[in-house]
Amino acid sequence: MPAAIETIQLTKTYKSRSLGLINVVDKLDLTVQEGEIFGFLGPNGAGKTTTIKMLLGIINPSAGEGYVLGKEIGDLNVHKVISYLPERPYYYEYMTGMEILKFYGSLFGIRDEKKFQSLLERVNLAGDASKIIAQYSKGMQQRIGLAQSLINDPKLLFLDEPTAGLDPIAHTEIRDLILQFRNEGRTVFISSHELSEVERICDRVAIINKGVIERQGHLDELLKGARIEIIADDVPKETATKFEGPDTIVSYSSNRLIVDIPEGANVGAVIDELRNAKASIVSVIPRRRRLEDLFVETVGGKNAKKLVVESPEVVA
Amino acid sequence: MGAVWNIAATTVGEAIRRRVLLVILMIGVLLLTIIPSLSVLSARSDDSVTVGTMFAVMRGTSALLAIVLTVYMIPNEIERRTIYTILSKPVQRWQFFLGKYLGAVLSLLLMITLMTVFMLVVYAIFQNHHASRLLSLAQQPVMYWIEMSLLAAVAICISTFVTPLINIFLSFGVWLVGTVLNPLYDTIANNSKSIPIMKSISKLIVSLVPNFADYDTKNPLINPGQPIQNQGLYYFTTIFYGVVWIALLLIIGALIFDRREV
Known part of the structure; x- marks a missing residue:
């Protein structure tokens, strides 16, 4: 063509x-x-x-x-x-x-x-x-x-x-x-x-x-590859920072943590870490990878400074 | 030329709806209406003072209209992004530039015609003159239109490389120099007794700044006993001079606009 x-x-x-x-x-x-x-x-x-x-x-x-x-x-x-x-x-x-x-x-x-x-x-x-x-x-x-x-x-x-x-x-x-x-x-x-x-x-x-x-x-x-979204409440800030990684999207606000990880990642380890921190797990949802994920992965890292300024709650 | 005329027509449509221009025009018309009626009330009713003042008001209003209309024309199109939609069509930049200029010239024609009609009607009512006198007075606005077309060419050319605010001062400055100082420099340049250096400077200024003063031909109208010698030739050369300057300014403006990042 x-x-x-x-x-x-x-x-x-x-x-x-x-x-x-x-x-x-x-x-x-x-x-x-x-x-x-x-x-x-x-x-x-x-x-x-x-x-x-x-x-x-x-x-x-x-x-x-x-x-x-x-x-x-x-x-x-x-x-x-x-x-x-x-x-x-x-x-x-x-x-x-x-x-x-x-x-x-x-x-x-x-x-x-x-x-x-x-x-x-x-x-x-x-x-x-x-x-x-x-x-x-x-x-x-x-x-x-x-x-x-x-x-x-x-x-x-x-x-x-x-x-x-x-x-x-x-x-x-x-x-x-x-x-x-x-x-x-x-x-x-x-x-x-x-x-x-x-x-x-x-x-x-x-x-x-x-x-x-x-x-x-x-x-x-x-957009190949599904992702898993874990939402937890009552998460201490120190715990939230532990999940930062190159292929992980973490957002934290009012003690609520949302961790978005690739399908193959160790979900159990994340859940164990949250339980150890006495956090209450709200949901674990597997979902298709979105364009937004790709966009943030591609642009987010390089503009990390800018993202922090625009949204102070985003920690990675 | 179809695109040029269509851009010119939309420019006219926009110009006649711009509030700032309408306010200037209304003030001009109001002043033109008041002047002859005031002369009736004055103890020394002098036709020459009335005609002189009316033309001065018309010239000042027209110059203000020409500058305000033209300096914002291209910058506004860029700011509002209208230019992108137009230039993405089969329209070249020079066509857009020329269309905007022609639109300004046609708008000025409409506005000067309106002022002339008002002026002549009020003058006829209060001064009670023959139709031939009114007809002779109508010649001057034609010259003003050529003058303002030249001023619009100066303003649109400058608008391709400076901001509108600076352009207002620059265009007004060029008009002022060309109106007030140009005849003075002209006299120095042509006087055999002038100092050579002054002569050279005067010649340079006369060559660089268009002469707007020659378009003000109201004196023979105020004093009918002192006509312009070779009137036909004078009008022809003055108009030709204006057209040559306009063409030159438009070419320079179009070349700068063609290279400008928008």
Whole structure:
């Protein structure tokens, strides 16, 4: 299957007065196959949006190569068959939903009102077509954003945080639309923090941290291996720190301890340790490995300092 | 050019709804309405003072509108991320830049036309002049529009590399130098008795800063007995001068914007 996106050692370097040259994206090797939903994950400031901007030709790479639908990035012909939904998009507030589609359509030379109407129907905004954007809720604005991104019938969609700040119903609606895109044979490149959403809809993912790709592959392969979650109450803090380890996720709050260990680890030893500390065990639950676990394993260790600052209760 | 015109049209749509611009415009219109009526009340009702003041108000208001409208145009698009959605379509950066500029120029045309209509109606009511006089007065706003288009080109060019606040001062400074000091430097540069070093400095300034003063042609309108010599040629060369400067500023602005990280 041909690659919809391919980057070879793609790098973006910025000059900082205090830190000198910084590689915001560092030698990025990424492959996204046609027709798949690809999740691009990473903590804030990891380089996700910079990568998308480079792929869209909005900013120029400092080094390396990048190809979108077989053409070099920045090729204006590619822009006819791709689309982009930015994070928290803004649309001219005085325009109606229909006028927004007319405006974005005009940038492609498309003036087909029937098409605009059908796009509005598709995103459940047909009844609100004559309302101005200022009257739209966040979810409606996101849906009009998706409608504008479909105007040119794109082969490849870039969606930056498509469900950020939306309520659960809007989440479901957006997720369903994205799944429909895959059924129509489109490639979808999603940058997101919503790991549970990504896990539900993506075929493959890449995790970027500090500009470097840490993991990349099929979700099934990356999430191989179940985990066991042990919850205990009345645990002294000294005992909690004993469980820290490279593949163990420990969180501790108000004397409640949650230890998340790999399936093969010694569960009995953990339970014995807790009993010795006179802790009461609440539950021992075996569960499938989640994307969140993979994400924390990949990024958490390297950003440990940051995690402690953000959540003082997390001890590892 | 389709994308350019569509971007220009949306820019007009946004500009005519920006509250700060509407407030400036309303103050300008209000002042234009008051001036002729005050002259009726004054003991020395002087047509030349009325016309002179009205044009001064219109010019000042237009300059303020041109600067406030243009300095925020590109930075706002970047801050609100609208630019990313547009540039991800088959639109080149120069098309976006030109579309925004044309939108500003068209918005200024609408606003100056509105002020002109108000000015002429109020003037006709209070000063009771013939239609030919009103028609001759209508020539000046056209020159102001060209002048403000030039000022907008200065502001949008500067907006590609400085923040809006600094741009307000820079653009206003360029307009002030080009309006007040340019004719003075021009006189020094063309005077054979001037000191050579002063002449060189004056020539340099005259070459670097657009001359806005030539667009203020109200004197012959205030004093109809002193017409501009070769009027047609004067208007042609002044407009041509403006168009050349605008083209130059837009090319420089587009080249900087093309290389800018957004």
